[in-house]
Amino acid sequence: MGRITEYYHATSLEDAFAKAKQLGPVAAYVGGGVELVLRRNPEITVLIDLSRCGLDYITAAREGIEIGSQTTLTTISRSADIRQYAGGSLSWWAGHIAHNNLRDMITVGGVIGRNQPWNDVVPHLVALGAQVRLFDGAERITPLAGYIEAKQPGIIIKGVLLPAGNAGSNGFLWRFTRTLQDISTLHFSALVSSDGKLMTAANLVFAGRPGHTALYPGLSEELVGKSLSHETFARVAEMAPDLVEVGTDLRATGEFRRELVRAAIVNLEEHMTGVAQ
Amino acid sequence: MTISIAVNTVERSFDVQPDEVLLDxxxxxxxxxxxxxxxxxxxxxxxxxxxxRPVASCLTLVAKVDGHAVTTVRGIGDQAHPHVLQEAFVKNGATQCGYCAPGAITSAKALLDENPDPTEEEIRLAMDSNYCRCTGYEQQVEAVLDAAAQLRKEHKK
Structure with a gap:
């Protein structure tokens, strides 16, 4: 932030959107607000607060679970519905990411809107098949995976939808870090369904460069219809390093990240079969 | 801009800049x-x-807090009327230089308000935001367990 001259408490989505549209690039929404404080943008002079727009909710319906964008990680971690969803993986991670007094500040809309390299929630939400409910004068729903690839400024994230049908699936998130609080060198997340013998559906998600989360449908298909055996996972572990897009930066080389991709699949095998190879 | 916050249950009005954080x-x-x-x-x-709920006041925009309630460690207890947690921190050697103690006690208070009988693991998770360079954390965990036991005993009376 440069010099903030106005802090505006929006009373509704319509109010917030109209204000942002009127002001253009000098306005920024305050969702969680944590990163807004840390990463000051000299262009921003007006902050539009969304906390009074009724976006702090978790509702379970036939089509799935919707999480309001102003819902904090702590609230997500405590939701009975989310605890039962996909083996409770999102609930567990929401209760362990960052640390306690940040989990009470970080909102799900904030992490999606910013999608910074240190946001561990986004890869897992993509693996869970989440969609986002957006508001730009009217509501529309779009897959999260697509939204983070081509997000448009000025649009408000109203909520995140977790699809129904994942009750019997296993969610998995692996963040490889040098220290507990460090930015992940590699994110890997998966959602796998099985009938006890064969895997019936799979979503494999990697962020081979921090902040660049992507779903790998081809790789995911390699698990579908296959048995929960060491041979199945060993074959995918062999293929994955060549297919996953990795990057080189000060944290790690691409070569190192490719080895982590292999290790991530081994971790998934252990998670799915309960057996360490 | 002028905002109102109930600090330690006392209603206060403050003139603030829109980009100031609560800590300042x-x-x-x-x-x-x-x-x-x-x-x-x-x-x-x-x-x-x-x-x-515990928050990092250094990252909280004060304008966002308008109309809400804030409790500092002094609102939990002071020298004249210390809270059981504060006494337990002293008794168990959980404070040395004391700089982290206000934040640590505040996090612990939030935990015990919701969970009067926490496990050691739950205490560590609830206080994972509070760095302490003196005690090595063991005494802090012991202090919270001690305070929790005392509070449960008082509650039974």
Missing amino acids: VLRREGYLEVKGSCHAGDCGACTVLLDG
Whole structure:
């Protein structure tokens, strides 16, 4: 932030959107607000607060679970519905990411809107098949995976939808870090369904460069219809390093990240079969 | 802009800049028990309760807090009337230089308000935002377990 001259408490989505549209690039929404404080943008002079727009909710319906964008990680971690969803993986991670007094500040809309390299929630939400409910004068729903690839400024994230049908699936998130609080060198997340013998559906998600989360449908298909055996996972572990897009930066080389991709699949095998190879 | 916050149950009005954070305003207004350290949400020294939940006041825009309730460690207890947690920190050697203690006690208070019988693991998770360079954390965990036991005993009476 440069010099903030106005802090505006929006009373509704319509109010917030109209204000942002009127002001253009000098306005920024305050969702969680944590990163807004840390990463000051000299262009921003007006902050539009969304906390009074009724976006702090978790509702379970036939089509799935919707999480309001102003819902904090702590609230997500405590939701009975989310605890039962996909083996409770999102609930567990929401209760362990960052640390306690940040989990009470970080909102799900904030992490999606910013999608910074240190946001561990986004890869897992993509693996869970989440969609986002957006508001730009009217509501529309779009897959999260697509939204983070081509997000448009000025649009408000109203909520995140977790699809129904994942009750019997296993969610998995692996963040490889040098220290507990460090930015992940590699994110890997998966959602796998099985009938006890064969895997019936799979979503494999990697962020081979921090902040660049992507779903790998081809790789995911390699698990579908296959048995929960060491041979199945060993074959995918062999293929994955060549297919996953990795990057080189000060944290790690691409070569190192490719080895982590292999290790991530081994971790998934252990998670799915309960057996360490 | 003028905002209203109930600080330690007392309604206060403050003239603030829209980009100020809660920590800076509290200290300017004399709540020096709230400590600033990293100013990046890492260390937990500045922890206060916002509507009963622990937050890093160094990352909280004060304008966002307008109309809400803030509790500092002095609102939990003071020298004349210390809270059981504060006494337990002293008794168990959980404070040495004391700089992290306001934040640590505040996080612990939020935990015990919700969970009067926490496990050691739950205590460590609830206080994972509070760095302490002196005690090595063991005494802090013992202090919270001790305080929790005392509070349960008092509650039974």
